[in-house]
Amino acid sequence: MCLAIPARIVNRLAGDDAVIDAGGVRKTVSLALVPEAAEGDYVIVHVGYAISRLDPREAERTLARFADLPDAQEAR
Amino acid sequence: MKYVDEFRDGDIARVLAAKIADAADRARRYAFMEFCGGHTHAIARYGLTDLLPRNVVMVHGPGCPVCVLPIGRIDNAIELALERGVTLCTYADTLRVPASRGTSLMKAKSSGADVRMVYSAADALRIAADHPEREVVFFAIGFETTTPMSALVVQQADRLGLANFSVFCNHVLTPAAIANILESPQLRKIGPVPLDGFVGPAHVSCVIGSAPYEYFAAEYAKPVVIAGFEPLDVLQAVLMLVRQVNAGRHEVENEYTRAVSREGNLTAQARIAEVFGLRRSFEWRGLGEVPYSALRINERYARFDAERRYGIVYRPVADNPACECGAILRGAKRPAECRLFASTCTPESPLGSCMVSSEGACAAHYGYGRWRDGARQAA
């Protein structure tokens, strides 16, 4: 439903706009929905707008969970 | 790409697949619905079906806003472009969807209608601002992920005092769709839905949060695990669902914690609430009328509502009576069980919502999986 990709905010422009970098490709998108996002943050981008910030700590935690041993029943 | 590649690691995928096989009780079947077209796409693209044990099946739900858009609404959009002469701006996804009498937005364009593909709602607004002499209509579709953008452009149009811009709103709501799948009159015909849980949408949940699913989990006793779009996210979510089912739990869990919180994106929710209101009912192709499942522009921004501005009259158009989308969207039937699948109904000439876009259950199966049907029959 919602094609969206993680991208790094390279720099903020006038107003709500910012230049993001996704895998070396740069585009100008709007941060109107995530106004608290700062340069260096990663955001999820959908149709030219950031919809959420990506939490790097949670990303690490999720990756670590994948590698959990089978009998370590995860707590939520 | 950072935060993408790590979640596509083939070796970890096999570890997760082994965990799922281990956890799944051989004596029973698990059927999980992935509601979101993006998940359908990930499963198909990475061949995740091959990694799951045979007793864990994924069912594709109606999470594709293009697929569930009724033909009559596309007819309205074509009418605006061809007969009312507006500049109709649309996401590319709708361009090829067949409407009534063999038309489509792409065909209307070749007949001279000013139909323009845009990547973003902001592009439509820019076209309106740059061309005050043209009437510009933005064909807004999508679930909650895409709705905030439409709200923003309406508010911007208002601030700019644009007199030539409006939005044809077809935004639909995820929780209402899930409720409809679990409980609707059609189910009396199809029988109880054999679903054990849901893989919740990734980016809709960025906007609405994980809280709205708590009602379903409790009321219908079905676990919901919100999952990111990457294949490892999907596998991990399936594992979490299998564990919940085994333990008799039915809770909302969040696998996509790196982007989804319980309350969601409050800024986005506020913008939506400022601009849109609930429609009492809206037709979903394949599901029929679904109450409180869609949005319309509210009174405050009425002059940006294309339906009011152009006096649009909606005329429902029935699908082929042999179309099984209603059952397929609820997981009661599989694409190959529909008489029309791959014979008269193909991606080039789709007859029902499940075939309309590549995320639809039938299109995904046709594109990525139908070659197995032949093999299975031959085996």
Next chain:
Amino acid sequence: MSGSRERLYARPLDLKRGRIDMGHGAGGRAMAQLVEELFVAAFDNESLRRMDDQAAFAVPGGRMVLATDSHVVTPLFFPGGDIGSLSVHGTINDVAMAGARPLHLAASFILEEGLPLAELARIVASMARAAREAGVAIVTGDTKVVERGKGDGVFITTTGVGLVPPGVEISGERAHPGDAILVSGALGEHGVAIMSLRENLEFETAIRSDSAALHDLVAAMLAAVPGIHVLRDPTRGGLATTLNEIARQARVGMRIVERSIPVKPEVAAACELLGLDPLYVANEGKLVAFCAPADAPRLLAAMRAHPLGRDAAWIGEVVEDHQRFVQMETSFGGARVVDWLAGEQLPRIC
């Protein structure tokens, strides 16, 4: 008209500020000047200097190949090339995909009234350069002008003839179960370079079109493996379309391995951003080759030794399949089918 160089025209073409007008297509002096001062000057060869309406040449013995291609690309100029170089490379490649050595090219232009002469001059210079580097001359051509609004600046049709070396028999039909499938390099560059300039999609990328003439690479490949079965360049519709076409022609199936298909990270990223699949994105300087499995290592080495084949890869094999599916082993080890493209590849939100 004689080949004399005496000045027939009161003023030279204003290549800086001039524009194409209906007079340039009328067949009179204005058109003659355009042809002489722009096209003939740039393409500069004996045939053209004769100023006949056709080119005459001796036909070497053997099998001839004739190919034609029209070019309507927008925008006219893009990173890595322009409609001119594209039109030269495209037809040279069509000829080369038969295993033939390209001999001569013809080029016809449909110019839109209002096209700046500076742009046309740039395109023509680019064509001349591409032809010169390829060692192929543009020996004849045609020019027409259409009214403003009836053309996208310029449309170019190029036609090429070539000679097939004896013993070379290349055709899509010859794909045989067991054959190795090779590609000459990384996919998706041309399509992404074009998309990056399209209105509403603008994104910045260092990706350049891979537009290139492949006849020299083909010659090197044939020298190593004269018995190549199939050659094709995956242009519109990408690798997926080309493989499906060959599968249908030869009535076979295919099995390719995703991990072995070269795609540059930036191309992959751009495709992610737009919701495109690199397998379906156009290439203009790549080819696919099918050969007997025993010949594959030697063929691959020959490709990698050539500048246009450095990233060549062995991506799969032909199999028996009456349903003619192209199957792909995904990076996960799962399987999916790589089907025909349904309509034009467009960026999606879904």
